[in-house]
Amino acid sequence: xxxxxxxxxAKSAGVSxxxxxxxxxxxxxxxxxxxxxxxxxxxxxxxxxNDAARQLRVGHSQTIGLVVLDVRNPFFTDIARGAExxxxxxxxxxxxxxxxxxxxxxxxxxxxxxxxxxxxxLISPYGDITDRxxxxxxxxxxxxxxDRESPNSTFSSVSVDDIVGGKLxxxxxxxxxxxxxxxxxxxxxxxxxxxxxTGASGAVRNVPGASIEVIELDxxxxxxxxxxxxxxxARAPEDRPDAIFAANDLVAMGxxxxxxxxxxxxxxxxxxxxxxxxxxxxxxxxxxxxxxxSSISQPSAQMGQTAVEILLEEAANPDADRRQxxxxxxxxxxxxxxxxxEHLQK
Amino acid sequence: xxxxxxxxxAKSAGVSxxxxxxxxxxxxxxxxxxxxxxxxxxxxxxxxxNDAARQLRVGHSQTIGLVVLDVRNPFFTDIARGAExxxxxxxxxxxxxxxxxxxxxxxxxxxxxxxxxxxxxLISPYGDITDRxxxxxxxxxxxxxxDRESPNSTFSSVSVDDIVGGKLxxxxxxxxxxxxxxxxxxxxxxxxxxxxxTGASGAVRNVPGASIEVIELDxxxxxxxxxxxxxxxARAPEDRPDAIFAANDLVAMGxxxxxxxxxxxxxxxxxxxxxxxxxxxxxxxxxxxxxxxSSISQPSAQMGQTAVEILLEEAANPDADRRQxxxxxxxxxxxxxxxxxEHLQK
DNA sequence: CTCACTGAATGAATCGTTACACTTTTGTTT
DNA sequence: AAACAAAAGTGTAACGATTCATTCAGTGAG
Numbered sequence: 183x184x185x186x187x188x189x190x191x192a193k194s195a196g197v198s199x200x201x202x203x204x205x206x207x208x209x210x211x212x213x214x215x216x217x218x219x220x221x222x223x224x225x226x227x228x229x230x231x232n233d234a235a236r237q238l239r240v241g242h243s244q245t246i247g248l249v250v251l252d253v254r255n256p257f258f259t260d261i262a263r264g265a266e267x268x269x270x271x272x273x274x275x276x277x278x279x280x281x282x283x284x285x286x287x288x289x290x291x292x293x294x295x296x297x298x299x300x301x302x303x304l305i306s307p308y309g310d311i312t313d314r315x316x317x318x319x320x321x322x323x324x325x326x327x328x329d330r331e332s333p334n335s336t337f338s339s340v341s342v343d344d345i346v347g348g349k350l351x352x353x354x355x356x357x358x359x360x361x362x363x364x365x366x367x368x369x370x371x372x373x374x375x376x377x378x379x380t381g382a383s384g385a386v387r388n389v390p391g392a393s394i395e396v397i398e399l400d401x402x403x404x405x406x407x408x409x410x411x412x413x414x415x416a417r418a419p420e421d422r423p424d425a426i427f428a429a430n431d432l433v434a435m436g437x438x439x440x441x442x443x444x445x446x447x448x449x450x451x452x453x454x455x456x457x458x459x460x461x462x463x464x465x466x467x468x469x470x471x472x473x474x475x476s477s478i479s480q481p482s483a484q485m486g487q488t489a490v491e492i493l494l495e496e497a498a499n500p501d502a503d504r505r506q507x508x509x510x511x512x513x514x515x516x517x518x519x520x521x522x523x524e525h526l527q528k
Numbered sequence: 529x530x531x532x533x534x535x536x537x538a539k540s541a542g543v544s545x546x547x548x549x550x551x552x553x554x555x556x557x558x559x560x561x562x563x564x565x566x567x568x569x570x571x572x573x574x575x576x577x578n579d580a581a582r583q584l585r586v587g588h589s590q591t592i593g594l595v596v597l598d599v600r601n602p603f604f605t606d607i608a609r610g611a612e613x614x615x616x617x618x619x620x621x622x623x624x625x626x627x628x629x630x631x632x633x634x635x636x637x638x639x640x641x642x643x644x645x646x647x648x649x650l651i652s653p654y655g656d657i658t659d660r661x662x663x664x665x666x667x668x669x670x671x672x673x674x675d676r677e678s679p680n681s682t683f684s685s686v687s688v689d690d691i692v693g694g695k696l697x698x699x700x701x702x703x704x705x706x707x708x709x710x711x712x713x714x715x716x717x718x719x720x721x722x723x724x725x726t727g728a729s730g731a732v733r734n735v736p737g738a739s740i741e742v743i744e745l746d747x748x749x750x751x752x753x754x755x756x757x758x759x760x761x762a763r764a765p766e767d768r769p770d771a772i773f774a775a776n777d778l779v780a781m782g783x784x785x786x787x788x789x790x791x792x793x794x795x796x797x798x799x800x801x802x803x804x805x806x807x808x809x810x811x812x813x814x815x816x817x818x819x820x821x822s823s824i825s826q827p828s829a830q831m832g833q834t835a836v837e838i839l840l841e842e843a844a845n846p847d848a849d850r851r852q853x854x855x856x857x858x859x860x861x862x863x864x865x866x867x868x869x870e871h872l873q874k
Numbered sequence: 875c876t877c878a879c880t881g882a883a884t885g886a887a888t889c890g891t892t893a894c895a896c897t898t899t900t901g902t903t904t
Numbered sequence: 905a906a907a908c909a910a911a912a913g914t915g916t917a918a919c920g921a922t923t924c925a926t927t928c929a930g931t932g933a934g
Contacts, residue, residue, distance in 0.1 A: 185667045187890055198914045203892055213912060228663065233643040234583035235890035238919050243580070253608070254812075259599055266626075275640060277623045280612075294621060297579040317574065321531045404812055435816045466600075466750055467813045470781045472820070533920055544884045549922055559882060581920035584889045 186227040195223035206231065237299065242322065245275045246493065247295035249288060249305040250328075251372070252402065253280040255432060256465040257482050258306070261328060264486025265304060272494060274301060283372070283401060285309040296323065302493040304328050304486075308372070312336060324496040326489045330373050331506055338496060338504045340489040344374050347478045347511035348381025351427050351460045352394070354476070354513055356385060358521040360425035360458055361392045366410045366437060367429020368399035375402070375429045378462060382427055395423065402429055407436020415440055415451060422451075425458040425519075431468045434461030434475055438518070442472055459518040474516035481509050532573040541569035552577065583645065588668065591621045592839065593641035595634060595651040596674075597718070598748065599626040601778060602811040603828050604652070607674060610832025611650060618840055620647060629718070629747055631655040642669065648839040650674050650832075654718065658682060670842040672835045676719050677852055684842060684850045686835040688826045690720050693857035694727025697773050697806045697824055698740070700859055702731060704867040706771035706804055707738045712756045712783060713775020714745035721748070721775045724808060728773055741769065748775055753782020761786055761797060768797075771804040771865075777814045780807030780821055784864070788818055805864040820862035827855050 188206075192199045197220060204211050205220040212220075223229075237243045246269050250258040266276045277300075279291035288308050295303060296318055303318065303325040305311070312333060315325045327339035355363055365382055367375045379396065386394045397413070399406040407428060414422055414437075428434035438459060441451045453459050453473045461468055464479030488507055496502055534552075538545045543562060550557050551566040558566075569575075583589045592615050596604035612622045623646075625637035634654050641649060642664055649664065649671040651657070658679060661671045673685035701709055711728055713721045725742065732740045743759070745752040753774060760768055760783075774780035784805060787797045799805050799819045807814055810825030834853055842848055 188892090189890080199891080200893085200914055200916090201912085204913085207892075211912075216912080230639070230642050232584070232645060232890050234580045234589070234645060235919090236892075237580035238578070238584055238890080238921090239892045241919075253605055254602065256600065259605075262599070293576070296576050299578060299580060404816070435813070439816055467781070467816070470750070470785055470813070470818060471816055472818050474818070534922090535920080545921080546884055546886095546923080547882085550883085553922075557882075562882080578920055581889090582922075584891085584920080585922045587889075 185232070186229045187232070188229075190227055191220065191223050191229050194227060195220045242299045242301055244273065245277055245298065245300050246490065247279060247291070247298070247300040247303045247305075248276050248328075249279040249281050249291045249295075249303070249307075251281055251283050251306050251308060253278065253282075255402070255430065255463070256467065257430070257463040257480065260465075260482035261306075261486040261489075264483030265490045266486070267483075268487040268490035272490075274490075276304075276490075281306075281308050283308055283369075289314075292318075296321075299323070302326070302497055304489050304493065306330060319500075322500075324493060324500065326493045326496070328485065328489050331508070332504070335504050335506065338492045338506065340485050340492065340507045340509070342480045342485070342509045342511050344377035344511070345381040345384075347462065347480075348378035348383075348427075349385045350381070350511060350513045351378070351462065351478055352382035352385035354515065354519060355425040355427065355458055355460060356389050356392055358458060358519055361389075362423045363392070363394045363425045363427055364397055364414070364423035365394055365427050365429070366397045366399065366407065366433055367402065368406075369401070370398060372402075378427075378429055399429075399433065402433055404432050404436040404439075407433035407438075408440045409436075411437035411440025412443075414457075415443070423457065425460070427460045427462075429462060431461035431463045431465045431475060431477055434459055434477070434518075435467065435471055438472055438475070454518050454520045455522070458520075461518075464512075464514050468514075469516065471518075473518045476516045476519040477514050478511045479514050480511055485509060531578070532575045533578070534575075536573055537566065537569050537575050540573060541566045588645045588647055590619065591623055591644065591646050592836065593625060593637070593644070593646040593649045593651075594622050594674075595625040595627050595637045595641075595649070595653075597627055597629050597652050597654055599624065599628075601748070601776070601809070602813070603776070603809040603826065606811075606828035607652075607832040607835075610829035611836045612832070613829075614833040614836035618836075620836075622650075622836075627652075627654050629654055629715070635660075638664070642667075645669070648672070648843055650835050650839060652676060665846075668846075670839060670846065672839045672842070674831065674835050677854070678850065681850050681852065684838045684852065686831050686838065686853045686855070688831070688855045688857050690723035690857070691727035691730075693808065693824045693826075694724035694729075694773075695731045696727070696857060696859045697724070697808065698728035698731035700822070700861065700865060701771040701773065701804055701806060702735050702738055704804060704865055706868075707735075708769045709738070709740045709771045709773055710743055710760065710769035711740055711773050711775070712743045712745065712753065712779055713748065714752075715747075716744060718748075724773075724775055745775075745779065748779055750778050750782040750785075753779035753784075754786045755782075757783035757786025758789075760803075761789070769803060771806070773806045773808075775808060777807035777809045777811045777821060777823055780805055780823070780864075781813070781817055784818055784821070800864050800866050801868070804866075807864075810860050814860075815862065817864075819864045822862045822865040823860050824857045825860050826857055831855060 188199045188202045192202045281288035306328045332339045386392045461475045461477040464477040468475040468477045534545045534548045538548045627634035652674045678685045732738045807821045807823040810823040814821040814823045
């Protein structure tokens with residue numbers, strides 16, 4: 183009736199429990215004929231190993247905990263995919279937690295994963311959790327930061343240089359003739375956001391006559407972007423920027439929707455003719471947007487893979503040097519930032 | 529150095545392990561003063577309960593396993609969100625598995641979740657797994673089907689009537705004057721896909737002179753959609769359909785990209801003027817597409833919530849009657865299916 | 875003063891697996 | 905044929921939390 187255990191399998195195969203366990207974990211230590219006998223017993227009884235018991239004995243689970251800022255952002259699901267694939271090679275599983283840019287939720291997942299004695303943690307941190315991660319490490323749970331560098335190199339990390347990315351984006355806008363740039367994103371507490379702004383500001387400062395204004399959001403979502411876009415639409419035309427750099431693609435898509443919405447009396451704003459628009463992350467949907475979106479692409483799946491690789495190394499050798507892997511972002515040009523001249527020529 | 533256990537807490541607080549456990553699980557059985565003493569011991573030692581040990585004793589975990597067909601499809605992450613929220617109310621967690629429309633991966637996740645002795649399963653099935661689920665139920669793991677009705681009501685389910693949805697979509701296309709509809713989707717083994725086709729075919733049959741052709745895909749992805757779209761573009765104009773009904777929004781977005789791609793020599797195809805396009809699921813991005821996409825919306829988050837509710841009931845009372853909750857789909861009209869006449873008038 | 879009762883606390887048994895020290899079998903070498 | 909080594913298999917002690925029968929102390933009734 184209830185689930186059979188190793189004991190039942192042992193009895194049925196006429197061997198000891200130790201042998202059953204060996205068949206499960208170290209088959210090479212068991213003679214081929216016994217392996218087969220045990221396996222057929224497992225088959226007929228429908229034995230399924232109790233992970234909790236295994237974990238209790240071994241001390242940690244076969245699961246890697248991954249906490250991301252937003253599951254709805256394809257950038258993070260891509261990272262998760264990469265991590266999953268790499269983890270599977272080592273017989274590990276990845277479970278995904280969504281902090282949703284909330285300190286409480288983030289803490290909740292850290293608790294949960296520590297209760298589960300996960301094999302290791304991958305986390306794209308929101309709050310300041312280095313102390314917490316440090317105490318987890320003391321207890322044998324290594325962690326690798328994702329999409330964020332470790333403040334003082336106490337943890338390994340896999341990230342993309344967001345300052346360079348921001349610079350890349352702004353430079354491109356400036357090169358296509360734009361001078362009044364609006365940066366839309368937030369909260370600034372998220373390092374990625376502030377870095378992108380820093381990079382963009384730097385580029386703007388190098389060009390005489392160029393300026394950048396900041397429209398701060400409380401979340402990086404389509405909705406928040408739409409609201410910011412609506413604000414811009416509501417302005418007098420001469421107060422509007424001629425380019426918008428959104429902190430990520432979701433925000434950009436929201437902004438885009440707002441700009442193109444056929445407001446009742448408002449004149450239509452054209453993208454890129456009136457306002458150019460840049461996103462960030464280069465998610466799949468960016469190329470399928472109303473106006474295909476220029477963006478900054480990041481090797482998301484590869485980041486996930488690399489993060490797991492580092493985690494595995496660190497689990498095997500806790501005293502290894504921490505590594506900071508920084509990937510380079512890439513500019514992807516699409517219609518939303520087509521140079522003005524090109525359009526005038528038409 | 530290593531993680532403290534209930535024993536350490538007990539010693540530090542000067543009570544027995546049983547009492548510590550009671551503070552954790554049945555605080556009302558313990559005098560307030562002791563509760564406080566134990567809790568401060570927990571605090572100072574940094575005790576974190578070992579979930580594996582708890583699980584082993586209790587027999588099952590505090591986690592609900594959710595297997596979806598595609599994590600990258602926002603429809604499913606929305607369901608996951610709804611499920612998570614409801615589960616959290618009952619102190620449960622949801623872990624997400626991605627079967628990715630693969631029998632092997634689906635089986636792998638069923639194994640994994642059974643090894644973990646999950647509290648219950650929510651699954652959007654791909655292969656025929658009723659036997660498997662049935663044996664899990666015998667062992668105390670209830671399951672609720674998501675987005676798919678149970679073949680012979682052996683399981684509770686939460687779904688949307690896809691036949692009605694398909695009919696809604698096709699009827700709308702027919703009402704806007706289209707007569708040669710192409711259904712793009714697959715694999716047909718996925719019930720949702722075949723149901724949507726069935727509904728659409730029924731609607732077409734009622735209109736004299738209308739026809740429907742089927743372009744079968746091997747996956748419901750943007751990529752697969754793009755390939756199908758390219759095939760249509762490659763046809764002679766007179767062989768092209770005047771409307772396309774895609775089995776979901778991702779496919780529709782792929783098709784859309786292919787249709788609008790400025791092929792070298794090919795004449796541009798306009799949407800909706802030359803070909804109207806309908807998606808399914810009404811994901812956030814549908815409204816942000818190149819041409820805002822008409823679609824069929826489903827109450828995804830609510831589906832997740834309801835599924836968890838049913839699961840909790842069934843866990844509490846395994847012999848309760850199975851319930852089949854069917855939500856109604858809704859037609860969402862956007863530009864991609866604007867009637868021809870309207871456009872001709874312009 | 876004793877008995878019955880209640881609330882609080884105890885501690886051993888238990889869950890299913892794995893590791894490990896140990897015994898038995900098999901095979902090889904002299 | 906003896907001696908030894910390697911291979912195969914055994915059985916039991918953990919792992920850490922929860923449960924539950926039991927003990928204990930205190931209260932009030934008779």
